[in-house]
Amino acid sequence: MYELTEIERLAEQSIVRCYGESEGKALWGGYSNARENALKDILPFISQEEKELTDHGPRHIINVLENAVKLLGQDACIGTDSKTALNANEMYFLVLAILLHDAGNIFGRVNHNTKLEEAYEHCRGAGVDLARERRLLYPIIKAHCGKTASGSKDTIGVLSKSNSFKSHMLDSQRVASILRFADELAEGPQRTSAFMKEHFPPVDESRPYHDYAEVTEITIDRNNSRIVVTYDIDIFFSGSEIDEERLKELLDLCEVRAIKLDLERKYARHYCSLLRPFKQTEISFHFNCNGTPLETNILRIVLDDLVLPEPKKEEKLSDKNAELSYENLISTLKESLKQCV
């Protein structure tokens, strides 16, 4: 139904190379069964339970898997030096964690990262022989969002760096970092449906999130050391004039999410050295009205890790680029619209 992604193929190779033909194939076989069960029985039905959510089904999982290999680069998936590559265990837990990280949504969005047990047992089994795997997997999945038991947001920090699984090492922190960051980057029009939005519009609280998904394009550009976020916004929202309220709502969300994404980048880099190449997040805004581009001259914004020796202050994107303050932006858009029409 869904072909194996590149990272899954590399994971299989890595596992067989590490564990040998017999044991490796057996372990991989367990993953394959879990995959089939998840993609068939659980993931497609999340939308039935949580109608207002953007997509958390199979397409989203595939997207996260694809993001993971773009983040790591192929060499980091097949190497043997732990400083520069994930080992077989880490590859195994990474793909398994990605596969099941949102399965808990079938029971509702709230605390979905913790409602994993039933889904895991259905996909993978409930045998005692899987206890070790569960004990290692659940915390990795839990860490992809939410808080720790003590209320801290540093969910990755509580994981162990040096676990043992089948007599080989497993660094849970770096697996969780990659899962979390790859998930954060799995945003875009693929998570929503223009048809559904038009004919079965989401409730008001969810609408900005669907709008956000539709306008966002994220590029993982490892070679240029950056994550690129491009927002392509139709200011008419398929209507016949500027919908200022909806536009402001969306811009506010873009602001919040872009900064969050950059924070996730820094967070992930802290716990996973393989993600160090991503030194900055670049954000650009593009506006159009019913498909016709509007010329606004707004330059891209770069959020990087440069820290100056001065007191930290709260930063908004519009601090980096005054053109993006709502007052300046709306007058620029209206001016551009006149020229366009």
Added chain:
Amino acid sequence: MTKNPFEFEAAIRFSATEMVDYFVDDNNFARFIQSQRNVFLLGERGTGKTMMLRYYSLPIQVHKNEGDISKIGNSLGIYIPCRNVTLAKSEPELLPKWSRELMSEHLLVVSVVNSIASALIEIENEVLPEEEKSLRKQLEFIFQWELPEDSTIFKSLKSSALRESINIQKVLNSRKPDCFYDNAVTYSSVVVPLIETLLSEISFFRGKHFNLLFDDAEALSSTQNAVLNSWIASRTTSQISFKVATSFVDQQDLTTRTGGELLERHDFIRVDMTQDFQNREASYHRLAKDIVNRRLEKANVSERADDFFPINPEMEKDLKEAEQSAKIKAKQKFPDGTDKQISDYVYKLKRAEYFRSRSPHANLPPYSGFELLVNISTGVIRYLLEPCFEMFDAELSKKKSENIVIKKIEPSTQATILKEMSTRRWEWVRDGFNNSVRGCTNEDALHIFQILDNIALLFKHRLLNHASEPRAITFTISGRDKVEDIDKLDGLIEIARRAQILFMRTSSGKTRDKRISYYTFDRLFWIERGLDPIGQNATVSIEAKYLIEAALHNNKLPVSAENKKHNSQVAEQPDFFT
């Protein structure tokens, strides 16, 4: 002596006065050039890229404003031709990777500094004496170059850049496999500090923006291209932007030095300068008219384009009769038809009626009229000016006087020149193509000629017989996945495009699920074959296998080669070059 107003020389050779006289501001593109964003300008040769970049460069803007510096605005255009002797050195490409990148960047930086200095010479009087002294010291510190004391600061900088070019040539001449130049400079070590220093230390430059205008970027080596892309990717300052003009066919990739790629819309915006010319009301027709009118005005000719290039009266009369004939046929075909049905039929068939009503033994139609000239240009300004130039010269030579005002180009002159030019074009494809087109063998030239020839025959057949779209002269290629040697066809298409006898544009199909490529040959070809170069809003779908057979074996394209089931994927004729 009467000067020909339709000079079509490469814009790089125009004087500042000619640039200001001849340039017509096309608001479609000017705003991109003047913006602070990075822009890639793509277009075939002759579409006006160099004209656009040079016009907005600082020296031309100063000349345009008659030396009044206060009117030049905040954007300082620095014209940087990539087709120059400094950058054309191929020696760095022979070096190991690291040396190669270093040397290539040094050469590119030296060219940029030379261009900046050349441009700023125009406004060196705006630098106060005390500022110049301080600037000289700072630039010597930044560059670690000795700036000659006996010239003004920017002239000194220009001389130093030239000297650097000579120095690195000496190193390259040493032919050491790992030769290295200690004084190599980079964009971040020199260009950025230079601009930042100017902006901060010289009062005139405060608030200004440096617009680096790279022309003919396809001429850069692959290493230089990667270096330039890296500069574009790394730019975060609002003080500098890049405008890069390159040809469609030979455009280089977007890879940076680190192996990443520039992202369209994020790192740059792409502007396609090839114009929609299918629609009479479209901006290209207006631009063409404005350009010709401007040229006439500068030549003190009071007539405007339509009157200067009048249509042959006989042809005009015959076209009107053909329209009447088409109307009669429409009413016969649709006895109860709506007005729209009738008018659509007439619109599609009226010109075809003209061609069909001509005797098979008649001479070629008396091609003439400004609208025809605009259509023949196929969206390339140079292809509009070139026949105008030849027609003007021909008209002048008929008058047998050196100083005379030409008020119009006689329709007979127009027709004669167009036929001659069309014949020469065919002869060139048939006999001289492979000598002048890079990468084209004798065999390729023959194959391309055979495709062109057979397509001309197909279009002729359609013009005389097709019921609804007789004047379609744009085609798509279907069934590409069904032929094994599609690479051969693609290779021929690329050569034809590089030679600018074939133009391509992509657009969404009716089903909007994929992009479709539309092709049109240089419409000048159709003159010799008695076709209608004005064309109509329709496309012929031709199967790839038939095109390959036509190319390799000179097989005629079957009339049923148009794969009718593919027509559903074809857009309503797109704005061809938008």
